[in-house]
Amino acid sequence: MDEYTLTEFSIFYKRLMVVENCLKTLIITQYTNVFGDKAYNILYRYFHTLDIQRKLKEQIFKNIYSSKKDNSEKLILSVNKMCLGEILNLFANPVYLKNKKIAKIFFPVPTETNNSDFQQKQKALKDFRNCIAHGNEKKYYIERSRMIKGLVFFEKILQCSTFFTFDILDKISSIRKLSVPEILSIIYDIDKTYFKDDKMLIILFDDIALINGYIFKSLPQRWTIIRRKFEIEKQLKENIPILNALNFDNDQMHLNFE
Numbered sequence: 192m193d194e195y196t197l198t199e200f201s202i203f204y205k206r207l208m209v210v211e212n213c214l215k216t217l218i219i220t221q222y223t224n225v226f227g228d229k230a231y232n233i234l235y236r237y238f239h240t241l242d243i244q245r246k247l248k249e250q251i252f253k254n255i256y257s258s259k260k261d262n263s264e265k266l267i268l269s270v271n272k273m274c275l276g277e278i279l280n281l282f283a284n285p286v287y288l289k290n291k292k293i294a295k296i297f298f299p300v301p302t303e304t305n306n307s308d309f310q311q312k313q314k315a316l317k318d319f320r321n322c323i324a325h326g327n328e329k330k331y332y333i334e335r336s337r338m339i340k341g342l343v344f345f346e347k348i349l350q351c352s353t354f355f356t357f358d359i360l361d362k363i364s365s366i367r368k369l370s371v372p373e374i375l376s377i378i379y380d381i382d383k384t385y386f387k388d389d390k391m392l393i394i395l396f397d398d399i400a401l402i403n404g405y406i407f408k409s410l411p412q413r414w415t416i417i418r419r420k421f422e423i424e425k426q427l428k429e430n431i432p433i434l435n436a437l438n439f440d441n442d443q444m445h446l447n448f449e
Contacts, residue, residue, distance in 0.1 A: 199407035200323045207320050211275045213349040218270050225292050231262040237286040238269050275320045279313045300348040315341025368404045371411050371419045
């Protein structure tokens, strides 16, 4: 694996881990909020199936069940032992689907989990995690767009922390491949203070570009980004409208000046 792919994998793996941790926190808090001390007993039926599926001599979840810890501690330990694929599979399991109270309030953004769109995004996220975990470059580059859309979908419904709103990330991930000035104009339109910090600007630029279809190897050089930034700042001083792929006005792409 070349260094460019390895770097790209590490960038997205970090985001996948944020999603995984958000999901684990939600499982613990939402089940506890609804079922209190009984939450662990309800989910243990699912934990038990994971021991069977893993086919390991040491049954991790059975050991937690047999320990002297209280139900709250057992729930936290068990959820933290789940991998991303097992967490995502929970949403198709009767343990989850039969608990209508949980299904309705689970995600911060109301989400219907028992439909094809959710299931497709769920599979895309699992495939993404597996591609990175197993270093499957071929599958990654063939299905990269599908997997990134799955990641952005879950970041949106989980409201994971990010520099940008998730509606904008959704648009960025589905629109055509953007030019350097267009990406910079999006950043400026969201928060012009990012233009004052070149290091932060480049980080944000790369983040948007990778979601938008660029691969790490094809990211513009740092000097190109900064040069374009200066050109935009010059245009702004001269009151010349600059391109923005997310704001359309009579078929022209402009920033909204206020």
